Amino acid sequence: SVGVEVTRLVVRLISFQRNIRLAGLELWGAGPGEPAVFPLPSKMARLPGEPFALSEGAKIVVAPSASDDSHFAAKLLSEKLQEDYGRDIPVVQKDGSAPAGSILTGKPGESGILDAAELPAVDQPERYALKIEAEGVAILASDRRGLIYGAETLLQLLQAGDPGPTAAPCLIE
Numbered sequence: 001s002v003g004v005e006v007t008r009l010v011v012r013l014i015s016f017q018r019n020i021r022l023a024g025l026e027l028w029g030a031g032p033g034e035p036a037v038f039p040l041p042s043k044m045a046r047l048p049g050e051p052f053a054l055s056e057g058a059k060i061v062v063a064p065s066a067s068d069d070s071h072f073a074a075k076l077l078s079e080k081l082q083e084d085y086g087r088d089i090p091v092v093q094k095d096g097s098a099p100a101g102s103i104l105t106g107k108p109g110e111s112g113i114l115d116a117a118e119l120p121a122v123d124q125p126e127r128y129a130l131k132i133e134a135e136g137v138a139i140l141a142s143d144r145r146g147l148i149y150g151a152e153t154l155l156q157l158l159q160a161g162d163p164g165p166t167a168a169p170c171l172i173e
Contacts, residue, residue: 037156037172039149047169050134054087054158054165058101063111064093070106073139073147077103080155085165098136103154105139105147114138120173122146130154130172137167 013020037044060074074091081089089103095111098104104114108122117138119129128141128150139150153172158165 037153041153041172043171043173045171047131047133047171049169051166051168052132052134052137053101053161053163054081054085054089054167055101056087056164057099058087058089058103059094059099060089060091060103060105061094061098061111061113062091062104062106063095063114065095066093066106066110069144069147070110072144073141073151074105076148077105077151077154080151084155085158085160087164100135103137103139105151107141107143107147114140120171127173128153131170132157132167133169 011025060078062070062074066074071091078089078091081087095113098113104111104117106114109115117131117140119131119138119140122129122140122142125143126141126145126149128139128146130140130150130153131138132154137154139147139154141147141150154167157167157170159167
């Protein structure tokens with residue numbers, strides 16, 4: 001289960017008179033105070049500053065010329081924010097300046113706003129970069145799966161709060 005903390009794990013295997021051999025056992029999780037993010041990022045760094053707060057006026061921004069993959073990930077994120085937090089965060093197409101508190105998402109070269117976010121290169125399949133700052137969030141990925149991973153990571157990092165969900169500033173690859 002998610003959100004369960006344990007000090008001991010017992011695994012019982014019933015073999016029905018056959019040999020069972022475990023080559024390994026991996027337990028995924030995080031200690032107290034650590035963000036639990038899956039899939040595990042290759043790099044994660046906390047950034048200074050105030051947390052990002054998902055405000056009522058927030059928007060998910062994609063470029064007008066964004067790919068179907070970018071639109072898919074933006075719509076998915078919007079739906080999950082509605083499900084998880086009851087927030088109706090619309091997807092808008094924009095290539096100028098983004099409103100404060102926006103979530104930018106897309107592939108390299110699709111958006112001047114996203115390119116200006118100074119994110120690491122994402123030149124391999126499934127690779128993504130996620131930058132969370134008080135001013136907003138940027139998700140950059142090379143393909144659909146990377147965009148989905150970035151959106152899901154943001155959802156994992158958001159914590160319910162008053163007046164709304166927040167996430168600590170960080171940079172994830």
